[in-house]
Amino acid sequence: MLTDFGIILLFILAAFAFIGIVLFVARLLRPNRPNEEKNSTYESGEEPVGNANIQFNIRYYVVALVFVLFDVELVFLFPWATVFGQVRLINETNGSWGWFALTEAFLFVGILGLGLAYVWAKGYLDWVKPQPKIPRVDTNVPADLYQRVNDKYSHSKP
């Protein structure tokens, strides 16, 4: 007699077996003609450049954190939506169920929104821009001198 977990174990075993068999059969059937293009990494048509194991900019972590926050929020909102719209519950409670569920959802989203507002106001979302240093030369020669020299001494007619 199989328990429910036994069925899951069978399912996993079957999945491994299926993949193994299919790959093995494909190996027997397919022609084997590798070339350099085929063996290179597929990067949506781009030429792969360098190694994938590089250090990411620290600025991405804040973005990733905020992203995960709202991703998880969405995960919670999907089951909420199915319960929120159940006609039976709404009819049984004379419609007050809908208002209750809606308020709860607004509280939940509202608190997360407050968090976003906090992060925003604190300036953690600002992308720290590198400030390029423009080289400057301290000289007494005025900038338009060269132009005037050119105008004065160039005799070539346009």
Next chain:
Amino acid sequence: MFPIVLLSVFGILLLFLGFLKSRAILLPAALLFLLVSLAVNFIDWNKTYLYFNGMLLSDNLSMVFTAIVLGSAFMVVALSGSFMEDESAQPAEYYGILLFSLVGALMMIGFENLIMLFVGVEILSVAMYVLTGSDKRNLRSNEAALKYFLMGAFTTGIMLFGMALLYGATGSFTLGGIRAYAVNPQVGLSLLFYVGLLMLLIGLLFKVSAAPFHFWTPDVYDGAPTLFTAFMSTVVKTAGFAALFRLLSISFSGVYTFWWTILAIITTLTLVAGNITAVYQNSFKRMMAYSSISHAGYLLIGLAALGQQTKQAIVFYSLAYSVATIAAFGVLLLVARQRNAETITSGGSSSESFDAFNGLARQNPLLGFAMAVSMLSLAGIPLTAGFWGKFYMFSTAVERGQIWLLVVAVLMSAVGIYYYFRVIIAMYFREGATAPIRVAPFYRYVLVVATLLTIGLGIAPGLLEGLF
């Protein structure tokens, strides 16, 4: 229930108050919020309610624990005036996180469902990881936070695994459901149940720093900013023991014969490890860390000898311990700050060693007296609250007839007297060039109240009896 809702709202409010130009409003606001939460806590007094679909219980015991936790938090926050002078500190965020962590502590106190316990433990722990590392430029603070986080996350995993196994064995997450299974098993208790119980216990014992799960405590307590050490060693410990008591007395009292030996061995280990190691410390803060381990041991006696008196003993002990610890850390904060200022000019010894207290009582009689009373209370000398706390604890062991546990505990409290008195001797009998330390009025009130509470409960321990 009301404090949980209010504290959540107040925490968010405090975060946004941080946007104001002036920081002056933050401390009074945090104190006001804590007072309001403490007041609404007693709305349900003498009534028993289940809140949030049976997730949270509110009865007199949970309200008393809540009052202890909120009161300790109030005193700790009241000692936090130095944030206002520190440019790099973020007081709004610290207070916000403190209030959020209290929500977790209250969930641990009143949980009726293991899920709620887990959520509470996590809220409290994550907040503590952050606060431990809040001194961002201090290397030791960073190290402490990382250590605490890694080990804490690991034991949380063990605890969660234990809950899952318990669910597998009993088919229920509620305390009542687990109790029903343990008291009246259909075909005998399954192995999953025992393993689950042990793993759950390991997770909680780690949080209250009982040996052999105590190795994180000295480093974390030492590295964290002193104020948050005070918070950790009072609020987290009280909440942890409230949770342990609830769990063991409600769900697992049916299998007492299984876990009491394990708990008694852990108690002995904790008492010995905490007290003996504390003797060898040179830093006062590190000594307090080991002292908090040893007090976890005394509190565990009441659980290992679970009986009629345990409830009262744990409440009284955690109250006495919290008050004395906060007073001690409050004095340490002032002394360390003064010594730091002196070290810059003269280059003396560490600001948190025992030597820092040399000659303190001569110039600062109030600080010396507050520290002396709290040390006496922690050592368990009569006429202080700590004595009666130990008395109640030991009498639970007598009630159960666990004499050898009692013998170990009494021997170890004799050891404790040695290292607590080192501070008193340093303050009263050693010479030290101490200038009078300026104490802000509010700070002074907190120290005076803590000292009076310790002495008052020591003279009239019956004040709390019959409250719950």
